[in-house]
Amino acid sequence: MLQWLLEQDFMPHGHCYFWRPDILWTHVISDAVVALAYYSIPITLVYFASKRKDIPFREVLGLFAAFIILCGTTHIMGIVTVWKPLYVIDGMIKAATALVSIVTAAVLIPLVPVALSMRSPAELEAANLLLREEVERRRTAERRLEAAVENLYRSNEELEQFASAASHDLQSPLRAVVNFTQMLRESCAGRLTSEDQEFMSYIEDGGKRMQSLITDLLQISRIGKQEAAPEPVSMDKALEQAKRQLQANIAEKGAVVEVAGPLPEVMGNVAQLTQLMQNLIGNAIKYTSAETRPHIRVSAAREENLWHFVVADNGIGIPEKHLRAVFVIFRRLHTEDEFPGTGIGLSLCKKIVEHHGGSIWAESDVGQGSRFHFTLPAVQSTTPPDR
Numbered sequence: 001m002l003q004w005l006l007e008q009d010f011m012p013h014g015h016c017y018f019w020r021p022d023i024l025w026t027h028v029i030s031d032a033v034v035a036l037a038y039y040s041i042p043i044t045l046v047y048f049a050s051k052r053k054d055i056p057f058r059e060v061l062g063l064f065a066a067f068i069i070l071c072g073t074t075h076i077m078g079i080v081t082v083w084k085p086l087y088v089i090d091g092m093i094k095a096a097t098a099l100v101s102i103v104t105a106a107v108l109i110p111l112v113p114v115a116l117s118m119r120s121p122a123e124l125e126a127a128n129l130l131l132r133e134e135v136e137r138r139r140t141a142e143r144r145l146e147a148a149v150e151n152l153y154r155s156n157e158e159l160e161q162f163a164s165a166a167s168h169d170l171q172s173p174l175r176a177v178v179n180f181t182q183m184l185r186e187s188c189a190g191r192l193t194s195e196d197q198e199f200m201s202y203i204e205d206g207g208k209r210m211q212s213l214i215t216d217l218l219q220i221s222r223i224g225k226q227e228a229a230p231e232p233v234s235m236d237k238a239l240e241q242a243k244r245q246l247q248a249n250i251a252e253k254g255a256v257v258e259v260a261g262p263l264p265e266v267m268g269n270v271a272q273l274t275q276l277m278q279n280l281i282g283n284a285i286k287y288t289s290a291e292t293r294p295h296i297r298v299s300a301a302r303e304e305n306l307w308h309f310v311v312a313d314n315g316i317g318i319p320e321k322h323l324r325a326v327f328v329i330f331r332r333l334h335t336e337d338e339f340p341g342t343g344i345g346l347s348l349c350k351k352i353v354e355h356h357g358g359s360i361w362a363e364s365d366v367g368q369g370s371r372f373h374f375t376l377p378a379v380q381s382t383t384p385p386d387r
């Protein structure tokens with residue numbers, strides 16, 4: 001095999017040039033320069049690939065390098081065969097070059113569409129610039145939003161402090177107005193005309209109404225302030241307590257409060273959850289027509305980490321367009337004469353539920369009744385009671 005490869009029974013290529021130095025050296029020097037140039041290209045490619053690990057089609061670079069080295073070697077053989085007729089080796093190298101060039105071309109052609117679809121560095125730079133501008137715009141918007149939230153938070157705090165202080169400080173002068181009016185009525189008994197009596201009762205009623213407004217406002221401003229950590233609260237107990245507070249109203253209207261199975265325990269503040277039940281059941285009893293005997297049904301169902309409660313009544317109902325508005329503070333759908341109230345009850349419920357991490361909403365069929373839904377966080381180890 002080696003003998004075959006090194007077979008030299010041929011004429012050296014120099015003979016074809018008649019050993020004329022001008023032709024011979026033109027070929028030799030040109031071949032040498034071309035070979036040198038060819039060999040330098042793979043070195044540059046290897047250096048480039050070692051510096052840029054992210055370049056695409058790295059494997060094709062290897063094929064390129066092999067192809068170029070072989071091309072260079074065919075030129076070296078062009079020099080060798082001027083003096084040494086190693087045409088077999090020369091042919092073998094040419095064949096190898098042909099093979100590698102076919103493989104390179106075959107690999108390269110399908111890569112053309114992929115390469116064409118790739119973004120050019122200029123395009124990437126432009127996209128990058130746009131992206132940077134967008135990031136900057138968003139950062140500015142975010143900073144503005146943070147400042148606005150901070151401002152809102154502060155003014156909300158100030159408002160709450162104001163409401164709390166004002167309602168607290170208003171309590172005692174108001175108590176004085178109500179008490180002294182009562183005393184005046186007693187001490188002037190017999191000397192007052194019926195008109196005077198009427199005016200006196202306006203003062204008393206106004207004073208009492210203001211007292212309940214202040215009490216409700218104070219309650220709302222206290223949610224979330226200096227309270228104990230949430231603890232498991234039995235909603236059955238909260239409901240019982242609420243019913244006890246509403247005993248007079250329940251008895252007066254002959255209301256029935258039905259509970260669909262045992263109510264679960266939730267995480268929270270017992271006083272607030274009792275207040276929540278009291279407001280919802282109190283409203284359910286209050287907002288019924290005179291001919292209707294209030295029937296209230298309380299139920300609960302587990303939904304992942306929450307308990308979903310429903311307080312359903314057979315009252316007058318709420319028109320669809322007011323279903324959200326009723327949770328806004330001071331928003332009332334009736335006059336004081338129709339149904340007395342402060343317009344704070346449901347907004348207090350909303351604040352309590354949201355403070356517990358839940359949500360509250362209402363559904364209603366006018367003339368048939370309403371359903372108040374709210375969610376509260378379950379005690380983690382709680383399993384749903386058997387229904």
Ligand code: ADP
Nearest residue numbers: 283284287317326332333341342343344345346
């Ligand atoms: P208040 O009862 O003191 O007016 P609320 O905030 O508790 O204040 O309720 C706001 C309004 O929502 C009430 O004025 C009433 O019109 C309506 N509302 C509340 N609960 C019910 C209910 N169960 N059925 C019908 N209307 C209701």
